[in-house]
Amino acid sequence: MRERPISATGLLAEFIDAGMLQLIDFHLARRVGQLADEADPRVLLALALAVRELRLGSVCLDLTRAHELAPEGDLDDGTAADPTTLDWPEPTSWVDDVAASRTVAPPGGPAAPFRLDGTLLYLDRYHRLETRLAAALRARSRLTDFVAEAAPEPPAHLDEHQRAAIAAALTHGTTVITGGPGTGKTTIVAELLRALAPHAPRVALAAPTGKAATRLLSTVGGSGGAVWGGTLHKLLKMRPRSAVSPYSPVDPLPYDVVVVDETSMVSLELMTVLVEALGPGTRLVLLGDPHQLRSVEAGAVLADIESADDLVSAPGGAVARLVTNYRSNTQINALAEAIESGDARRAAALIEASEALELIDFDPTTDPTSLPQVRRDALATAEAVRGPALVGDGEGANRALGGHRFLCGHREGPFGVTHWARSLRAWLGAQLPDYGFDTRHYVGEPLLIQRNSDLFSNGDTAVVTLLGDQLQAVVDRPEGALSLPPSLLDDAVDLHAMTVHKSQGSQFDTVSVVLPPVGSPLLTRELLYTAVTRAHERVRIYGSAEALAKAIATPVRRASGLAQAPAGDAARTDAIASAT
Numbered sequence: 001m002r003e004r005p006i007s008a009t010g011l012l013a014e015f016i017d018a019g020m021l022q023l024i025d026f027h028l029a030r031r032v033g034q035l036a037d038e039a040d041p042r043v044l045l046a047l048a049l050a051v052r053e054l055r056l057g058s059v060c061l062d063l064t065r066a067h068e069l070a071p072e073g074d075l076d077d078g079t080a081a082d083p084t085t086l087d088w089p090e091p092t093s094w095v096d097d098v099a100a101s102r103t104v105a106p107p108g109g110p111a112a113p114f115r116l117d118g119t120l121l122y123l124d125r126y127h128r129l130e131t132r133l134a135a136a137l138r139a140r141s142r143l144t145d146f147v148a149e150a151a152p153e154p155p156a157h158l159d160e161h162q163r164a165a166i167a168a169a170l171t172h173g174t175t176v177i178t179g180g181p182g183t184g185k186t187t188i189v190a191e192l193l194r195a196l197a198p199h200a201p202r203v204a205l206a207a208p209t210g211k212a213a214t215r216l217l218s219t220v221g222g223s224g225g226a227v228w229g230g231t232l233h234k235l236l237k238m239r240p241r242s243a244v245s246p247y248s249p250v251d252p253l254p255y256d257v258v259v260v261d262e263t264s265m266v267s268l269e270l271m272t273v274l275v276e277a278l279g280p281g282t283r284l285v286l287l288g289d290p291h292q293l294r295s296v297e298a299g300a301v302l303a304d305i306e307s308a309d310d311l312v313s314a315p316g317g318a319v320a321r322l323v324t325n326y327r328s329n330t331q332i333n334a335l336a337e338a339i340e341s342g343d344a345r346r347a348a349a350l351i352e353a354s355e356a357l358e359l360i361d362f363d364p365t366t367d368p369t370s371l372p373q374v375r376r377d378a379l380a381t382a383e384a385v386r387g388p389a390l391v392g393d394g395e396g397a398n399r400a401l402g403g404h405r406f407l408c409g410h411r412e413g414p415f416g417v418t419h420w421a422r423s424l425r426a427w428l429g430a431q432l433p434d435y436g437f438d439t440r441h442y443v444g445e446p447l448l449i450q451r452n453s454d455l456f457s458n459g460d461t462a463v464v465t466l467l468g469d470q471l472q473a474v475v476d477r478p479e480g481a482l483s484l485p486p487s488l489l490d491d492a493v494d495l496h497a498m499t500v501h502k503s504q505g506s507q508f509d510t511v512s513v514v515l516p517p518v519g520s521p522l523l524t525r526e527l528l529y530t531a532v533t534r535a536h537e538r539v540r541i542y543g544s545a546e547a548l549a550k551a552i553a554t555p556v557r558r559a560s561g562l563a564q565a566p567a568g569d570a571a572r573t574d575a576i577a578s579a580t
């Protein structure tokens with residue numbers, strides 16, 4: 001039985017019991033209701049669901065589609081109820097009741113903790129962020145200073161989409177370049193910066209993670225001119241957990257061009273701060289793959305911008321799409337396309353027909369290392385890493401580490417990283433001499449770094465290597481291997497398996513994906529797509545055919561009003577004026 005406070009009764013109790021609301025959602029809605037004398041359970045339900053949706057990454061709740069929401073978690077105890085059997089309020093009168101509540105105000109209306117914009121219910125702060133971002137992007141789309149600029153002919157070896165993307169970025173103030181892995185996003189940034197060097201000498205290359213920023217900098221940093229590289233937080237001089245930057249249109253970022261990689265991982269808040277920090281003379285180029293997993297915080301900004309007609313649009317803005325994956329084999333590309341388009345039957349047929357693709361069902365109650373393919377991949381990778389590590393070749397060990405990776409959707413439980421990494425290490429410890437001690441470092445130990453420093457980035461990997469008679473952690477850095485005493489990486493974690501989330505931006509020859517089980521909220525199309533597209537030669541999917549089909553049929557729904565915000569919406573513009 002789920003925990004439920006005695007203050008929750010009636011409708012709210014029903015939704016808590018069904019796994020649709022957590023206690024935090026309930027308490028927040030109830031407190032706001034108390035402060036504003038709001039006792040209507042239908043209104044409190046709307047507020048609580050809006051809080052829940054924000055917690056899960058949506059910017060708002062569409063009241064007319066609330067009945068499509070699924071319960072969260074609690075897979076094992078079977079207490080999650082079928083949400084269609086719940087007593088959902090009738091949408092039209094629900095919207096009216098919510099609109100009439102003192103807890104809620106319309107866009108541009110008086111101060112209130114929640115805003116109702118049409119049928120979208122927001123926490124006020126997120127409505128303001130969305131309004132500010134839409135206004136800032138639209139204002140940039142009206143900048144025409146770059147439009148007439150003479151664009152040199154892009155290099156002939158690039159494909160037509162890549163050439164069009166470079167031409168777009170040369171002649172627009174804001175350009176969004178989307179494309180799956182290996183479609184040449186990084187390649188064209190190098191070409192773009194070369195072409196821009198005469199007019200745009202001050203360049204900033206940024207990304208949401210330190211690792212992605214370093215990778216971009218090392219790949220394209222040598223294209224000429226002075227190039228700054230780092231995380232978006234560093235670029236914007238934002239303190240941890242702060243949403244404020246000292247930069248603004250009055251005192252903008254001092255760059256001629258700002259390029260952002262891995263934009264799909266950028267939250268609504270961070271994107272708003274970024275776009276508002278740009279002066280009219282600064283070009284903005286956003287790169288990313290909108291089909292990958294979204295930011296940890298609320299928002300799906302890249303996907304919203306790509307799908308909206310007028311957020312980044314002519315004359316000052318352009319969206320360009322790259323399509324050809326030059327890195328992965330064609331079967332992996334075809335599988336990724338089938339996943340992306342929601343075609344589970346085609347995905348299953350491709351897996352059935354291809355040598356490079358495998359679906360392996362497994363029993364979660366048995367140890368993962370009871371599966372022969374798991375044992376083979378784990379042992380082959382550990383031996384390939386340990387060999388060079390034993391003879392002081394840290395770079396070779398890191399290269400071998402990129403040969404294969406176990407990726408899990410879950411962190412905990414039988415499908416999770418902790419369980420898989422622990423059992424893989426224990427089994428390998430029985431196969432290889434001096435391998436896999438819990439208490440001290442060992443030769444060939446694969447590590448995942450989880451914090452940023454001046455020397456390394458969160459997400460970097462390292463292998464413990466025997467250098468002379470010393471154990472050193474050799475960190476894989478884009479600019480070259482870095483040797484450190486392993487004690488400096490004591491907070492790094494075991495890398496026999498990692499989460500799909502953490503794998504974003506990385507590539508491996510072979511990927512083994514451990515799918516979450518049917519019923520898990522993490523079993524989504526984006527998770528599977530992200531995992532599969534990390535591989536360029538071979539993919540093994542550990543999970544049932546049902547879980548595979550379910551993942552492909554379940555796109556992450558992140559509600560936001562960004563893509564639909566009507567152009568020139570007076571109410572929204574007024575809201576900005578009153579908010580700032």
Ligand SMILES: Nc1ncnc2c1ncn2[C@@H]1O[C@H](COP(=O)(O)OP(=O)(O)OP(=O)(O)O)[C@@H](O)[C@H]1O
Nearest residue numbers: 157158159180181182183184185186187188326327
């Ligand atoms: N037009 C092209 N012809 C041949 N090879 C290409 C072309 N464009 C890119 N490549 C090659 O394809 C590989 C992938 O390119 P790149 O790293 O730029 O893609 P990406 O979109 O940035 O990938 P990811 O997002 O996965 O890092 C590189 O080895 C690059 O040299």
